Amino acid sequence: xxxxxxxxxxxxxxxxxxxxxxxxxxxxxxxxxxxxxxxxxxxxxxxxxxxxxxxxxxxxxxxxxxxxxxxxxxxxxxxxxxxxxxxxxxxxxxxxxxxxxxxxxxxxxxxxxxxxxxxxxxxxxxxxxxxxxxxxxxxxxxxxxxxxxxxxxxxxxxxxxxxxxxxxxxxxxxxxxxxxxxxxxxxxxxxxx
Amino acid sequence: xxxxxxxxxxxxxxxxxxxxxxxxxxxxxxxxxxxxxxxxxxxxxxxxxxxxxxxxxxxxxxxxxxxxxxxxxxxxxxxxxxxxxxxxxxxxxxxxxxxxxxxxxxxxxxxxxxxxxxxxxxxxxxxxxxxxxxxxxxxxxxxxxxxxxxxxxxxxxxxxxxxxxxxxxxxxxxxxxxxxxxxxxxxxxxxxxxxxxxxxxxxxxxxxxxxxxxxxxxxxxxxxxxxxxxxxxxxxxxxxxxxxxxxxxxxxxxxxxxxxxxxxxxxxxxxxxxxxxxxxxxxxxxxxxxxxxxxxxxxxxxxxxxxxxxxxxxxxxxxxxxxxxxxxxxxxxxxxxxxxxxxxxxxxxxxxxxxxxxxxxxxxxxxxxxxxxxxxxxxxxxxxxxxxxxxxxxxxxxxxxxxxxxxxxxxxxxxxxxxxxxxxxxxxxxxxxxxxxxxxxxxxxxxxxxxxxxxxxxxxxxxxxxxxxxxxxxxxxxxxxxxxxxxxxxxxxxxxxxxxxxxxxxxxxxxxxxxxxxxxxxxxxxxxxxxxxxxxxxxxxxxxxxxxxxxxxxxxxxxxxxxxxxxxxxx
Numbered sequence: 008x009x010x011x012x013x014x015x016x017x018x019x020x021x022x023x024x025x026x027x028x029x030x031x032x033x034x035x036x037x038x039x040x041x042x043x044x045x046x047x048x049x050x051x052x053x054x055x056x057x058x059x060x061x062x063x064x065x066x067x068x069x070x071x072x073x074x075x076x077x078x079x080x081x082x083x084x085x086x087x088x089x090x091x092x093x094x095x096x097x098x099x100x101x102x103x104x105x106x107x108x109x110x111x112x113x114x115x116x117x118x119x120x121x122x123x124x125x126x127x128x129x130x131x132x133x134x135x136x137x138x139x140x141x142x143x144x145x146x147x148x149x150x151x152x153x154x155x156x157x158x159x160x161x162x163x164x165x166x167x168x169x170x171x172x173x174x175x176x177x178x179x180x181x182x183x184x185x186x187x188x189x190x191x192x193x194x195x196x197x198x199x200x
Numbered sequence: 201x202x203x204x205x206x207x208x209x210x211x212x213x214x215x216x217x218x219x220x221x222x223x224x225x226x227x228x229x230x231x232x233x234x235x236x237x238x239x240x241x242x243x244x245x246x247x248x249x250x251x252x253x254x255x256x257x258x259x260x261x262x263x264x265x266x267x268x269x270x271x272x273x274x275x276x277x278x279x280x281x282x283x284x285x286x287x288x289x290x291x292x293x294x295x296x297x298x299x300x301x302x303x304x305x306x307x308x309x310x311x312x313x314x315x316x317x318x319x320x321x322x323x324x325x326x327x328x329x330x331x332x333x334x335x336x337x338x339x340x341x342x343x344x345x346x347x348x349x350x351x352x353x354x355x356x357x358x359x360x361x362x363x364x365x366x367x368x369x370x371x372x373x374x375x376x377x378x379x380x381x382x383x384x385x386x387x388x389x390x391x392x393x394x395x396x397x398x399x400x401x402x403x404x405x406x407x408x409x410x411x412x413x414x415x416x417x418x419x420x421x422x423x424x425x426x427x428x429x430x431x432x433x434x435x436x437x438x439x440x441x442x443x444x445x446x447x448x449x450x451x452x453x454x455x456x457x458x459x460x461x462x463x464x465x466x467x468x469x470x471x472x473x474x475x476x477x478x479x480x481x482x483x484x485x486x487x488x489x490x491x492x493x494x495x496x497x498x499x500x501x502x503x504x505x506x507x508x509x510x511x512x513x514x515x516x517x518x519x520x521x522x523x524x525x526x527x528x529x530x531x532x533x534x535x536x537x538x539x540x541x542x543x544x545x546x547x548x549x550x551x552x553x554x555x556x557x558x559x560x561x562x563x564x565x566x567x568x569x570x571x572x573x574x575x576x577x578x579x580x581x582x583x584x585x586x587x588x589x590x591x592x593x594x595x596x597x598x599x600x601x602x603x604x605x606x607x608x609x610x611x612x613x614x615x616x617x618x619x620x621x622x623x624x625x626x627x628x629x630x631x632x633x634x635x636x637x638x639x640x641x642x643x644x645x646x647x648x649x650x651x652x653x654x655x656x657x658x659x660x661x662x663x664x665x666x667x668x669x670x671x672x673x674x675x676x677x678x679x680x681x682x683x684x685x686x687x688x689x690x691x692x693x694x695x696x697x698x699x700x701x702x703x704x705x706x707x708x709x710x711x712x713x714x715x716x717x718x719x720x721x722x723x724x725x726x727x728x729x730x731x732x733x734x735x736x737x738x739x740x741x742x743x744x745x746x747x748x749x750x751x752x753x754x755x756x757x758x759x760x761x762x763x764x765x766x767x768x769x770x771x
Contacts, residue, residue, distance in 0.1 A: 047445075
């Protein structure tokens with residue numbers, strides 16, 4: 008399908024793809040930065056979490072992470088389906104991706120609210136909350152874009168499979184992968200290391 | 201090397217699109233208008249930053265308080281001076297050059313994302329205004345580096361506006377850099393590989409890579425600073441388990457590479473100007489191009505040299521070594537530039553004078569930089585005027601001299617008119633002398649122990665401070681000359697023609713100013729953008745003249761006949 012585009016459209020599409028890739032490489036550095044901040048903050052304490060502070064539960068966030076990973080697979084499947092002209096299959100997989108994203112957000116929202124962040128745990132709780140909230144902002148904005156794409160698909164805007172229009176789906180999927188990669192980094196920093 | 205002698209197959213002389221004053225204040229997606237918008241906005245903030253500098257030097261004429269009421273006001277002066285000069289003058293000014301020139305040099309009709317380009321620019325004026333509004337709520341006093349606890353516990357609300365403003369400027373910078381990288385990667389014309397690109401484009405590419413990788417760290421640091429100031433967190437407060445060094449690490453991880461963000465595009469300008477005005481091929485093209493990339497890479501490994509006095513001793517040596525290593529690619533450039541002008545047919549145009557001024561002054565800044573990279577010396581002069589001198593030799597002697605060289609070189613392309621060369625030379629002489637005597641004596645003051653960021657100092661430092669302040673006033677006046685030159689030249693400068701310097705890069709293969717779409721058809725680049733002195737390049741330039749008509753040659757010392765002679769370093 009892309010071969011049928013004009014040269015100008017092909018260049019435009021290529022530019023968009025490169026642009027999103029560079030944005031991803033660039034913006035992941037904020038997440039790297041916050042991860043390094045986490046390490047420097049914890050280096051000031053003899054133990055992490057500080058003695059007397061309740062450590063974060065790992066079970067729920069692991070479930071949330073699994074949900075997020077599966078949502079990425081579903082988004083990828085949706086993207087492939089629309090490229091193959093199967094809008095119904097796209098909608099099914101895309102909605103699964105969205106639903107799993109909502110589950111992830113709710114679980115992490117719950118942990119955000121219940122983390123031990125008072126007294127001795129001030130730094131422990133604060134850095135956790137900042138990192139999770141920063142990630143959530145990205146997840147919500149990109150999730151909202153995915154929701155918009157889904158509504159466009161319902162209206163039939165991708166039925167003709169025009170790559171210039173389905174680019175929006177590709178962009179959303181790529182950005183959703185970004186949310187996933189950023190979260191895996193945070194998951195390792197917050198729960199594993 | 202080259203066989204192509206027809207730059208614009210089927211090209212007809214075009215009428216350039218003259219940009220009207222109203223266009224400057226309008227949303228436009230034309231990269232040329234956006235480039236000019238960047239330059240004018242940056243120029244406006246340069247005047248503000250310069251006025252603040254004059255205030256600082258006026259205050260320092262005597263050892264006592266004269267101009268400002270107290271140290272707090274003085275802190276506000278130098279804090280905003282530094283921030284404005286870095287974030288609202290040098291960075292956007294060089295971005296302006298990039299916006300105007302990169303698509304033209306690549307033979308493209310515009311940037312990859314024109315709308316995003318306009319959006320990135322229009323973030324700058326409100327961000328600048330936001331920063332200046334700090335004066336109404338208690339301006340920042342923590343210097344451009346804004347170390348906590350000065351920026352957290354001891355600053356007023358202007359500090360929060362400062363942080364918000366930098367956040368916006370950082371976003372603008374990242375969006376612009378993404379646009380540059382995509383444009384360079386995807387929009388080069390047929391026949392222009394990476395190693396046929398003009399060196400200015402290489403410089404912009406390297407700068408953009410630094411911006412996209414480093415600026416997010418500034419965003420992270422500013423987010424934490426704002427949270428500490430408004431949301432009650434304590435990331436930088438040791439009393440509550442925070443860490444003041446956290447800011448220094450994250451801030452310098454951005455801000456040291458930011459030095460290269462400010463100087464690499466100026467390097468690119470210098471590579472263009474030296475080659476064109478020496479009528480010689482650039483010496484060591486690949487070395488210059490790849491050393492920009494090396495600087496971009498090594499630039500990420502040196503940040504902690506700003507923290508030698510607060511760093512744990514075992515980390516000082518590795519950072520000392522990397523800081524010295526980064527002088528190597530910079531040295532490669534300097535020697536390549538010297539090789540370029542060696543035995544060249546040098547035309548002492550205003551652009552060339554500023555490029556030569558850059559070479560001498562930047563080298564002094566580089567040498568003092570290597571001195572500061574040595575831990576024992578750095579500890580001795582830490583927070584003294586030696587550091588102030590070093591950074592100004594790099595950022596004024598480097599970046600600003602490069603900007604001036606670029607203005608004189610590309611003004612004819614942008615406006616279609618030549619600048620007044622006589623005024624340009626007076627501007628150069630005043631700037632060179634004013635600059636040198638403003639900043640060189642500061643080395644001596646620093647080594648003698650005068651601390652930076654003080655409004656009251658020991659009386660024994662007054663003699664040199666008077667010299668510095670008087671020279672600074674000369675430097676300030678010299679700035680008015682280039683403004684006057686721009687105004688006069690816009691009104692009555694000689695018509696430039698398409699290619700007054702007989703340069704080989706593609707921006708000259710179109711009318712001055714270029715038409716809205718830059719070129720008619722797809723321009724064919726000359727295979728070696730610096731291949732002066734070859735039969736092929738002469739044929740290419742002659743073909744350009746046939747297409748666009750002959751250009752006036754502006755310099756009284758190098759009449760057109762001489763300029764066209766095929767000397768060893770001729771066309």
